[in-house]
Structure formats: C-alpha cells, structure tokens
Amino acid sequence: MDNLYQYFSAKPFRKFLQQPYPLYYTRQNSWKLFTVIFLISFLFNLFFEPFDVNKSEHKMSYFWICFLHAFLPAIIAFIYFSVVNFYTKSYNTWTVGKELLHISIVLLLIGIENFLLRDLIYDNPNNWSFRYFFEEIRNAFLVGMLIVMIIIPFNYSLLLHKNIKSAQEVKEKSPKFLNESAVKLIHTQVKSDEFELYPNDLIVVRSDGNYSEFFIHSKDDVIKLLKRISLKELEQQLSDFPQLMKTHRGWLVNLNSVTQTTGNAGGYQLTLTDFAEKVPVSRSIIPQFNERMSSLNA
Structure with missing residues (x-):
C-alpha cells in the first residue's frame, strides 16, 4: 500500500x-x-x-x-x-x-x-x-x-x-535472431499492395482499424509502411516467428527490439530500439510475454 x-x-x-x-x-x-x-x-x-x-x-x-x-x-x-x-x-x-x-x-x-x-x-x-x-x-x-x-x-x-x-524480472538480452535469413510474403487486403518482410528487421506494428503501420529497420534508418491488413490477419501470417508477438490489441512487437520493460497498473510498458513511443503489454498477456521472453533469451 x-x-x-x-x-x-x-x-x-x-x-x-x-x-x-x-x-x-x-x-x-x-x-x-x-x-x-x-x-x-x-x-x-x-x-x-x-x-x-x-x-x-x-x-x-x-x-x-x-x-x-x-x-x-x-x-x-x-x-x-x-x-x-x-x-x-x-x-x-x-x-x-x-x-x-x-x-x-x-x-x-x-x-x-x-x-x-x-x-x-x-x-x-x-x-x-x-x-x-x-x-x-x-x-x-x-x-x-x-x-x-x-x-x-x-x-x-x-x-x-x-x-x-x-x-x-524480465531480462532483455542481445537480440537472438531466429530464422535470420527468412523472408515472408505479406498478403494484404489489396493484392497489388503485398510485400516481402524480413521479420528480423521489423521493430513493431501499430494497428489502425483495418490498416497496420509497420516500422522497419532499413540500413541505418527506420522506414514506415502503411498497409491494408488487420493486426489479427498479420499475426496469423507471422505465426512461424516466435520473436514476433501481439502484446496488445493494437500492437505487434519484435521481442528482439525490447530494450527495457517497466510495469504499471495497466500492465507493462516496453521501450524498443529506434522507436520513441512506449508500447503496452496488456495485463492478460503478461504471463505469455514473460514466457516468450524467457524462451528467446535462454
């Protein structure tokens, strides 16, 4: 108290x-x-x-x-x-x-x-x-x-x-690149707007209704892509990549980008590499997040 x-x-x-x-x-x-x-x-x-x-x-x-x-x-x-x-x-x-x-x-x-x-x-x-x-x-x-x-x-x-x-108790370690050379073709709701994504270059995805905003490392810069795809659809397409996790109904995070984890009454707040905004982890997802971070950092 x-x-x-x-x-x-x-x-x-x-x-x-x-x-x-x-x-x-x-x-x-x-x-x-x-x-x-x-x-x-x-x-x-x-x-x-x-x-x-x-x-x-x-x-x-x-x-x-x-x-x-x-x-x-x-x-x-x-x-x-x-x-x-x-x-x-x-x-x-x-x-x-x-x-x-x-x-x-x-x-x-x-x-x-x-x-x-x-x-x-x-x-x-x-x-x-x-x-x-x-x-x-x-x-x-x-x-x-x-x-x-x-x-x-x-x-x-x-x-x-x-x-x-x-x-x-969450330990952030050096990035563990799983499927380092993997590339994933992302199918969007607009076929001509489909694109290839290197999962390890992804920092975070922010949802905006039926659209998703991608923040991706590109050489020494961070680029933003806005695509017509819901976060739920994207999560299903990226299910083979354990380092990519939906931490909140509006966010999907590359856990290798997490540099700091802090707690508040609403859940966790994540600090990510080359991303200024704090990213939330919902209270209900905390156990799954802790388990995933532990497995990645094992």
Whole structure:
C-alpha cells in the first residue's frame, strides 16, 4: 500500500487520476463482470435491505423489486461500457480518472432509471417529485461510489506493485535472431499492395482499424509502411516467428527490439530500439510475454 499512500499524500490527487489503469470492460469480460455485480447487488438488497423499506407502498413482492433494482442497473452498465469499449481505440489510454468518470456517469444513469421505475413498483403519490429524483440519484452514488472509492485505489495499488515486480524480472538480452535469413510474403487486403518482410528487421506494428503501420529497420534508418491488413490477419501470417508477438490489441512487437520493460497498473510498458513511443503489454498477456521472453533469451 506504500505506492497508494504516496499518490494520495506526496503527489497531487490529479496525478493519481492520470495513472494507467486496466480497462476491464472488454467484450469477453463485460457479461461476466456485470452478471457478478447483478448477483451481489440482488442478494445484498434482498437480505440486508440497505434503505428504508415501506412495504405498504409495494405494488409487487420485495423479491421482484430487488431483482429489478439489480437487473436493470446491470443492463445499463453493460450497454454503456460496451459502447465505451467499442469507441476506445487503445486500452493503453485508460486511466484511473477515466474509470471514475465513466462509473460516475453510469451511476447517474442508474439513479435516473431508479426514479423512472418508482411508479411501476411503488404506490406513492409523490413518485414524480424532485425529492425522489434527487434521492434515487443520491442513493445510487452512495452505494456505488462508496464501493468504488475503496476498490479502485486498492486494486490499483495491488496491480502496480505486482506488475513492477514482475517487469523487473524480465531480462532483455542481445537480440537472438531466429530464422535470420527468412523472408515472408505479406498478403494484404489489396493484392497489388503485398510485400516481402524480413521479420528480423521489423521493430513493431501499430494497428489502425483495418490498416497496420509497420516500422522497419532499413540500413541505418527506420522506414514506415502503411498497409491494408488487420493486426489479427498479420499475426496469423507471422505465426512461424516466435520473436514476433501481439502484446496488445493494437500492437505487434519484435521481442528482439525490447530494450527495457517497466510495469504499471495497466500492465507493462516496453521501450524498443529506434522507436520513441512506449508500447503496452496488456495485463492478460503478461504471463505469455514473460514466457516468450524467457524462451528467446535462454
């Protein structure tokens, strides 16, 4: 927890909000995450009754009220973060501040949804009053932000400590050129744009939708090529070259170009030869990255 204490005391809170943080709301994880949230919320409301309950106003059983108050917020959060995930071009840009901002927006939407739901489940002439409008939004923030302000800093501290320690164990050695004389014909979506690639000359590939930007060593210079091919297609064509690895949904790296590996809460950051930008390694790919680096440097 020393890292967390440092951010909240020695450094401005604004600096903490700018720190990298993993984006959990991917297409594969969202439904699992919000199913768990739904179950926890439903059971918590059902058994602990955290807010005042006037059962004389209920139009349906308390069981179904708890179900609706857990199910609908989970659906709202799932849809919202699915849209966020769709428009997020790089997970590497996600920060603690963005996490808190988007969760706050979701809590606001949930508060409004709870207010609109009142007339369906409560027999109260004041359902459409400003009092209940602000009360529902307040309750959503009280529950949501209380949990968030505990979980996010704690999770951030654990991830930061874990990834820094793990990154320090990665050893970058002299390049090990596998298949040194190999050349690969890269098939693109435009047949006339196909080209030959010497894998050992490749530094990194950055994805931009259906296009990929190649950074390649050429004598004493680095050249850039923009080709119409997705990173997924390129990864499949280069599967015979273990030194080439997709480290992030937007990046494919020649591991022989890695000169330094550092850790943060979002995963790893790689420094590459003759490439100014830091390249991310997603948190979920770290074990595979560590294993591949170990095998190349054996």
